[in-house]
Amino acid sequence: MRPVAVVASSIVQHPAMEDDTEVEFMVPLISDVKQQVGFDSQDFGFVCSGSSDFLSGQAFSFVHTLDAVGAVPPISESHVEMDGAWALYEAWVKLQLGEVDTALVYSYGKASPGSLKDVLATQLDPYYVTPLWPDAVSLAALGARAGLDSGAFTRRDMAEVAARSMANAQAHTRQASTPQAPSAQAPSPQAPSPKNTSQVPSPASNLAVRSGNLTVDEVLAAPETVPPFSEWDCAPDADGGVAVVLAAEEKAKQLCDRPVWIRGIDHRIDAQNIGARDLTRAPSAGLAAATAIAACLDTAENLDFVELYAPYSYQEIILLKEFGMATAGHQINPVSYQTNPAHFQVNPTGGVLSGHTMMASGLMRIAEASRLIAAGHGDRALAHATSGPLLQQNLVCLLEGE
Amino acid sequence: MGKQPCAVVGVGQTKYASTRGDVSMAGLVREAAYRALEDAEMTWADIDAVVLGKAPDFFEGVMMPELFLADALGCSGKPILRVHTAGSVGGSTALVASTLVQAGIHERVLVLGFEKQSESNAMWALSLPQPFSVSINAGAGGYFSPIMRQYIEISGAPELIGCLVAFKDRQHALKNPYAHLRQWDLTFEQVVDSPMLWQPIRYSETCPSSDGACAMVLGGERTALAASKPVAWVQATAMRSESNNFPGRNEVSPLASQECAKDLYRQAGITNPRAEIDMLEIYVPFSWYEPMWLESLGFAELGEGWKLVEEGATQLDGGDLPVNCSGGVLSSNPIGASGTIRFAEAALQVRGMAEERQVDGARRALGHAYGGGAQYFAMWIVGSEKP
Numbered sequence: 001m002r003p004v005a006v007v008a009s010s011i012v013q014h015p016a017m018e019d020d021t022e023v024e025f026m027v028p029l030i031s032d033v034k035q036q037v038g039f040d041s042q043d044f045g046f047v048c049s050g051s052s053d054f055l056s057g058q059a060f061s062f063v064h065t066l067d068a069v070g071a072v073p074p075i076s077e078s079h080v081e082m083d084g085a086w087a088l089y090e091a092w093v094k095l096q097l098g099e100v101d102t103a104l105v106y107s108y109g110k111a112s113p114g115s116l117k118d119v120l121a122t123q124l125d126p127y128y129v130t131p132l133w134p135d136a137v138s139l140a141a142l143g144a145r146a147g148l149d150s151g152a153f154t155r156r157d158m159a160e161v162a163a164r165s166m167a168n169a170q171a172h173t174r175q176a177s178t179p180q181a182p183s184a185q186a187p188s189p190q191a192p193s194p195k196n197t198s199q200v201p202s203p204a205s206n207l208a209v210r211s212g213n214l215t216v217d218e219v220l221a222a223p224e225t226v227p228p229f230s231e232w233d234c235a236p237d238a239d240g241g242v243a244v245v246l247a248a249e250e251k252a253k254q255l256c257d258r259p260v261w262i263r264g265i266d267h268r269i270d271a272q273n274i275g276a277r278d279l280t281r282a283p284s285a286g287l288a289a290a291t292a293i294a295a296c297l298d299t300a301e302n303l304d305f306v307e308l309y310a311p312y313s314y315q316e317i318i319l320l321k322e323f324g325m326a327t328a329g330h331q332i333n334p335v336s337y338q339t340n341p342a343h344f345q346v347n348p349t350g351g352v353l354s355g356h357t358m359m360a361s362g363l364m365r366i367a368e369a370s371r372l373i374a375a376g377h378g379d380r381a382l383a384h385a386t387s388g389p390l391l392q393q394n395l396v397c398l399l400e401g402e
Numbered sequence: 403m404g405k406q407p408c409a410v411v412g413v414g415q416t417k418y419a420s421t422r423g424d425v426s427m428a429g430l431v432r433e434a435a436y437r438a439l440e441d442a443e444m445t446w447a448d449i450d451a452v453v454l455g456k457a458p459d460f461f462e463g464v465m466m467p468e469l470f471l472a473d474a475l476g477c478s479g480k481p482i483l484r485v486h487t488a489g490s491v492g493g494s495t496a497l498v499a500s501t502l503v504q505a506g507i508h509e510r511v512l513v514l515g516f517e518k519q520s521e522s523n524a525m526w527a528l529s530l531p532q533p534f535s536v537s538i539n540a541g542a543g544g545y546f547s548p549i550m551r552q553y554i555e556i557s558g559a560p561e562l563i564g565c566l567v568a569f570k571d572r573q574h575a576l577k578n579p580y581a582h583l584r585q586w587d588l589t590f591e592q593v594v595d596s597p598m599l600w601q602p603i604r605y606s607e608t609c610p611s612s613d614g615a616c617a618m619v620l621g622g623e624r625t626a627l628a629a630s631k632p633v634a635w636v637q638a639t640a641m642r643s644e645s646n647n648f649p650g651r652n653e654v655s656p657l658a659s660q661e662c663a664k665d666l667y668r669q670a671g672i673t674n675p676r677a678e679i680d681m682l683e684i685y686v687p688f689s690w691y692e693p694m695w696l697e698s699l700g701f702a703e704l705g706e707g708w709k710l711v712e713e714g715a716t717q718l719d720g721g722d723l724p725v726n727c728s729g730g731v732l733s734s735n736p737i738g739a740s741g742t743i744r745f746a747e748a749a750l751q752v753r754g755m756a757e758e759r760q761v762d763g764a765r766r767a768l769g770h771a772y773g774g775g776a777q778y779f780a781m782w783i784v785g786s787e788k789p
Contacts, residue, residue: 047643052459052465052466053458053459053460053486054458054459054460054465054466055465058460059457059458059460059461059527059528060458060488060774062486063488063646063774063775063777063778064646066643066645066646066777067645067646067647070645071643071644071645071658071777072644072645072648073644073657073661074642074643074644074656074657074658074661074662075642075643075644076640076641076642076643077641077642077643078485078487078494078497078498078641079485079486079487080483080484080485080486081459081466081484081485081486082466082483082484086483089483090483090498090501093498093501093502093505093507094501094505096505096506096507097404097405097501097504097505098404098405099405119465120465122459122463122464122465123464123465123466123469123470124469124470125470126427126462126463126464126470126521127426129470130464266481267481268479268480268481269468269469269472269477269478269479269480269481269482270472270478270479271472271473271478272469272470272472272473273473283479284479287479387466387469388466388469389469392469392472393469393472393482
């Protein structure tokens with residue numbers, strides 16, 4: 001496997017981008033990562049993005065976002081109608097060929113103009129299920145109910161996830177510019193301006209849409225929204241985007257101080273039929289983790305933290321269980337998880353329970369984890385992305401700082 | 403690790419029709435996938451990963467259909483990617499799949515492009531507002547017709563070149579049992595007399611709206627060498643994109659198209675495309691795009707592509723550069739699959755398995771797809787020789 005690293009990233013997330021289209025808020029983001037590595041569009045060996053033009057409400061809308069990249073002269077570029085984590089996967093595969101050394105990956109979503117939970121009902125079987133219009137929150141509630149009834153977890157377990165996520169989001173201050181790039185790379189005021197003239201955003205102090213210090217009892221006492229959930233169990237929807245630069249081998253070391261290497265990456269899907277699945281399990285998450293971890297056992301057995309895309313509190317519990325079971329014979333080191341909880345963290349950023357950008361939260365987990373490692377918050381992490389109802393499809397990425 | 407060999411070891415297509423009311427989307431994709439597996443002499447269990455491509459989800463109104471189709475595609479517990487690069491998607495899907503094999507990540511990958519246009523309103527979905535302009539175009543033909551008019555003006559081509567292309571493709575379709583439009587009684591005069599839709603494109607010079615799916619099984623070297631039937635080796639692949647609107651853009655022969663082709667030929671070691679490539683399957687949804695693409699892809703000088711059409715060079719019978727022996731997009735157009743069909747038909751040709759529409763002795767063929775405002779390009783060259 002050719003070593004490939006995350007060398008730069010930029011993220012933006014807001015409750016609702018009322019004044020900007022997707023293209024408009026992606027321009028400064030992509031300009032920012034270009035400036036971090038000192039690249040123009042032509043310098044990337046490959047460009048790949050993940051977005052949903054269906055979500056955007058216009059067929060082919062992803063075409064317009066190409067203008068945020070700048071494709072004149074033409075570039076080698078592709079797009080997946082999936083969360084950006086899968087666009088990163090495609091770019092990683094491309095880099096494995098050895099023909100190019102760098103890739104720009106970006107992803108965005110603007111769900112605020114519509115009702116996301118109802119839009120997501122169109123991800124279901126269009127003949128038998130979608131016509132019932134089961135919204136995403138109600139479906140997740142079915143999953144939570146299945147877990148509570150089976151004893152897989154309790155309301156208190158769910159509330160602990162919610163409270164810890166809010167506390168982590170509160171404590172964690174994130175900035176839009178990665179600390180990875182050496183400061184010498186920042187453009188000086190006298191430097192000739194690059195071909196595009198978009199402005200670099202000032203770093204956001206916190207990308208969380210919500211955070212706070214809640215006790216578990218306060219979460220448990222909160223009114224039910226869709227039983228068995230309270231508002232704290234369900235991720236708040238947000239608009240936003242993320243851009244990441246990947247680089248291979250020596251190139252990665254040239255472009256930043258601390259490359260964050262992808263040691264293993266894999267993704268899997270389960271069949272969707274909700275009535276035919278065990279809703280307390282996510283087998284594809286376990287399988288993706290097992291496959292990714294097989295390439296890097298040493299990394300997996302010494303994780304400092306995980307960043308999981310769990311838009312509902314109970315799903316974090318299911319995912320951790322899948323990852324613990326995943327390594328069949330090689331346990332994720334129980335010492336770091338059970339006996340040293342202060343060291344091993346789950347969602348130090350607060351995860352998507354602090355803010356969920358449809359189509360981008362998966363790539364954001366990878367970007368956030370990379371940023372934390374680059375800043376010295378730890379050396380090894382597992383980042384996860386999900387797609388489809390009730391953890392149907394999952395991607396796992398093992399990261400390790402230089 | 404470097405780049406490993408990759409070959410097409412199986413092809414499967416559905417019968418294309420305006421309405422495949424006999425199958426759901428799941429049934430449609432399975433029909434093509436199952437045929438590709440049969441051709442490859444494999445079962446569902448042999449496939450390591452699936453790459454699915456289709457046009458905007460706005461067409462059928464199903465968001466991210468790979469999710470509900472996962473088990474129909476035999477994909478439980480396997481990786482699936484869903485590619486979307488506008489009209490070129492059928493082609494770029496094959497390219498993403500070939501990269502997975504060439505990078506040594508998977509040995510056998512199922513490629514599938516589909517569209518169930520009867521369950522959509524493609525005309526409406528394709529009538530997109532353009533930036534900075536009042537909405538004046540209806541459908542894709544409305545968007546491309548001014549560009550075709552510009553080509554006619556620049557080249558001085560005679561009026562009926564488009565009709566020659568359309569008639570040729572519809573004649574070719576008579577030899578393709580999968581084609582949607584098989585117009586046994588069509589005459590050239592009927593093409594010329596059909597109603598004008600968007601000047602210069604007449605009704606008979608326009609692609610149909612089709613339901614359909616096309617699948618391929620791509621295999622690594624081990625799989626290809628073990629195959630009992632001939633395989634089509636992937637000799638070159640290339641993708642290019644350019645912005646839709648910018649000052650000075652050449653819309654008739656987009657720079658992205660020219661550069662994509664040059665990259666392709668460089669990889670394949672081709673210096674004289676006309677002499678070294680035996681047949682083309684290129685994405686021609688409106689007749690005049692055949693001479694336009696012939697020029698952009700380097701088979702004719704700029705302004706001269708129409709002469710190849712006029713002299714019959716692009717005909718299966720008697721032409722030295724047959725184009726779209728399958729009948730092309732002009733005869734079958736399930737948008738998400740149309741690029742895959744081009745890539746698959748090119749593969750069938752060099753495998754010698756194109757039946758009645760076979761070009762004798764075809765050893766090297768080009769598959770091409772384009773999308774968006776003629777700004778996304780995906781191309782490959784397949785051949786009977788391992789690169």
